[in-house]
Amino acid sequence: MSPRASMAKRVRCAIGWRPGVQKTHVSERRGTRMANSKPGRATLGRLAACAAATAIATACGGSSPPGDAFLTRAERTDYQETSSYADVVDFLQRAAASSPSVHYTTYGYTTEGRALPLAVVGDIPDPSPASVWLSGKTVVYLQGNIHAGEVCGKEALQMLLRDLLAGRHGQWHESMVLLIAPIYNADGNERVTLTNRGRQHGPFGGMGQRPNAQGYDLNRDHMKLESSEARSVARLFNVYDPHVAVDLHTTNGTQHAYHLT
Numbered sequence: 204m205s206p207r208a209s210m211a212k213r214v215r216c217a218i219g220w221r222p223g224v225q226k227t228h229v230s231e232r233r234g235t236r237m238a239n240s241k242p243g244r245a246t247l248g249r250l251a252a253c254a255a256a257t258a259i260a261t262a263c264g265g266s267s268p269p270g271d272a273f274l275t276r277a278e279r280t281d282y283q284e285t286s287s288y289a290d291v292v293d294f295l296q297r298a299a300a301s302s303p304s305v306h307y308t309t310y311g312y313t314t315e316g317r318a319l320p321l322a323v324v325g326d327i328p329d330p331s332p333a334s335v336w337l338s339g340k341t342v343v344y345l346q347g348n349i350h351a352g353e354v355c356g357k358e359a360l361q362m363l364l365r366d367l368l369a370g371r372h373g374q375w376h377e378s379m380v381l382l383i384a385p386i387y388n389a390d391g392n393e394r395v396t397l398t399n400r401g402r403q404h405g406p407f408g409g410m411g412q413r414p415n416a417q418g419y420d421l422n423r424d425h426m427k428l429e430s431s432e433a434r435s436v437a438r439l440f441n442v443y444d445p446h447v448a449v450d451l452h453t454t455n456g457t458q459h460a461y462h463l464t
Contacts, residue, residue: 272297273365277358277406284408285354286361288317288393291386294361295322302368304376306330310384311435314416317389319435322364325380332442335380344382344445346436349421349452351391351411352400356451360385382443387432390416403453422450 275294276286286294299307299322308330309318323330327338335342345363347356360383366372367381375381386392392411399412414420415430424433440448 273368275358275361275365277354280406280408283406285406285410286357286386288386288389291357291361292318292320295320295364295383295385298322298364298368305364305368310439312431313388313390314431315390319384319389319432320386321439322383323380324364324367324383326376327380332444335382335443338380341379341447342382342443342445343379344439344443344448345384345451346387346449347385347451348389348392348411349387349450350413351388351394352403352413353451353453354406354410355453357385357392359451382439382445384436384439387436388415388421389432 273294276284276290296307299305304324304326306323306327306329308321308323310321311319313319321330323335325335325338325340327334345360347358347360348354364383367375388411391414394412394416395409396412397407397409399410403410415432417430419430421430421432424430425437428434428437
């Protein structure tokens with residue numbers, strides 16, 4: 204057994220897995236999938252660049268909705284407000300109900316008990332890790348809202364999902380399965396004030412806070428795993444084993460070249 208496989212096995216045994224839809228035992232298929240489908244560094248780099256560029260273009264208004272029902276809260280309020288936890292869950296559930304390629308599930312819970320929503324997008328029968336692995340396709344994890352005041356990634360991922368519902372990027376289904384997690388810091392997202400990011404230019408209805416409900420910066424908890432959120436995403440990585448991960452932050456209000464990084 205390789206060092207990576209051995210470590211993954213120990214972590215899986217230590218923290219387990221409780222997905223929102225079903226628990227599937229597929230460990231015996233892991234080696235075949237990784238041996239046959241692992242892409243090279245150049246391919247991974249292109250995938251990451253493509254995903255980030257698409258999210259940036261989407262956040263800047265590059266999409267056309269398949270109906271007003273799939274406008275985000277930001278769009279409905281002329282970008283004066285950002286999506287709540289309930290908004291995001293409702294958006295993902297309605298997306299799953301409208302397309303056989305979009306599957307809604309959850310991958311854990313926040314400190315305050317909110318289920319963490321996940322949209323699994325691809326030509327697969329269900330959102331289980333088994334179905335994702337057996338597809339033999341590149342698995343791409345897209346995450347937003349690790350810092351809940353940085354709202355752009357959360358909104359962009361909903362818009363990206365809407366683009367997919369409208370038939371855009373159809374070629375992606377040939378080679379990829381997407382794991383879309385727009386609202387990782389769900390507890391922090393609900394603590395809306397106008398002062399959470401004082402230098403950020405909007406939304407003028409306020410935004411969530413940087414830490415989670417425990418006061419932890421979730422972007423600093425991937426080693427200790429002291430938060431429920433970090434343990435949840437660790438379980439997700441252990442069972443889905445994505446090839447590419449894209450974590451969307453916002454740099455509006457600081458000295459950076461891009462608003463969404």
